[in-house]
Amino acid sequence: MKKDVIIIGAGITGLTCAHQLKRKGCNVRILECKDRVGGQINSVEADGFVFESGPNTGVVKYPEVAELFESLTGKCELETALDSSKRRLIWKGNSFHALPSSLPTALRTPLFTWRDKFRILGEPWRSKGKNPNESVGSLAERRLGKSYVDYAVDPFLSGVYAGNPYNLPARLALPRLYNLEQEYGSFIRGAIAKARIPKTERDKKATKKVFASRGGFSRLVEALTESIGEGNIITSASNIKVNPADNNTWTVTYDKQGENVSLTANYVVTTCGAYSLPSLLPFVEESTMADLSNLYYAPVIQIGAGIRNCKGHQWKAFGALVPSRENKDMLGILFPSAFFVGRSPEEGAAFAYFIGGTRHPEYLQKSDEELIGIVNKGLTEMLKYPEGTQADSIRIFRHERAIPQYEESSDARFAAVRKVQEQYPTLTIAGNLRDGIGIGDRIKQAFDVAEDIANK
Ligand SMILES: Cc1cc2nc3c(=O)[nH]c(=O)nc-3n(C[C@H](O)[C@H](O)[C@H](O)COP(=O)(O)OP(=O)(O)OC[C@H]3O[C@@H](n4cnc5c(N)ncnc54)[C@H](O)[C@@H]3O)c2cc1C
Incomplete structure (x- = not known):
């Protein structure tokens, strides 16, 4: 008998899980509260530009990313970024500087102090940290020096988490970095040792390259929707409740167009944010639910901005990050048309500004005019376009709950997930409340969830 699976949430996690389950012969249905699929993914075409509301890029850090696109051949295409994306810029003083990528550039860069440049030579011999909750900032400061935290780690964490390096435990936010120190005693020794580990043919698919779906991430969402079958995705389903029923089954109820609908399934997978779980899973005991849903999401405003006739992208780089101590309005600016094709008219340039995060959550209240002012000021003062240059096309995307912060409370959340799943083995609590926030994750x-259900 075919397994019946109901997935809550039609973001990339829910859609990919449904696609995989269907390929493994299961019946799948997705319930989504919004009137559209994609969750945080939404590519908007405007005036010849492609602007992303959510993620612009991912990293092919697992073979599964390549395999997903292989399974969708003919429906959408994996686009890896041009080599220009290897160049990353950091704002310091009154200009951008390239993040060093070699020893000579590391010695020449004005980003780090001379003291820390010499200090890094001793990194392989520095002793191992003993505090499992040490923050990313403290770990990097101890091993590399404060200027590396200020001008590399802080902007990097703003770019990934929109978060503060001193609030995020390295073990939870950057587990790979944390493990390099714990397993090898040093970032440098660990990186060298890891690079020497022989790779299987499957491992080699994890190229670590920056990627998107050609034309924008919504093309991937459309391809997944087609593969799952539109009829299996129910949008605008409000007031969803999941409850255990007899014979190891689940009852899932929801409201749509004034009607209350009841479904049954053998398996349920939730992929929505932690804040949705209390109303979704009413049978979970109060204290366990408190641990499950205790997760802060940093707000982020992303602004897509395009200039039409500027002889193409002058900035041949991935983008520019702005350290906290530089006191600017934005966390960073991405240059999508510099490394993906077709993101702007031929002579134009597309930018994505990131504003807010844990650094400035109050910016979510800024008006459109104020935000447009920040964009145009950035074009001239930071990106050095001629005085008076204004974006020809602008789209503002406000995300009140954008990026989950894997703070110390995460241990209790992970334990609560395990507890509920042990009690109810046919329920999976997934989504970006655990296992990483990136598209690859x-x-x-x-x-993994689809494999697990198919093998049960
Ligand atoms: C502005 C921004 C920029 C980002 N940039 C990047 C990037 O460049 N690279 C990268 O790798 N990652 C990036 N991320 C993170 C990444 O986009 C997300 O982690 C990922 O898209 C989350 O996918 P998901 O399917 O797990 O969750 P979501 O996309 O949040 O999907 C969950 C779905 O569940 C639905 N839902 C919620 N509650 C309920 C309910 N009660 N009933 C039914 N449905 C419900 C939601 O409407 C949503 O559709 C970014 C995120 C944001 C916001």
């Missing part, structure tokens, strides 16, 4: 988790 989401795809990998969805593959």
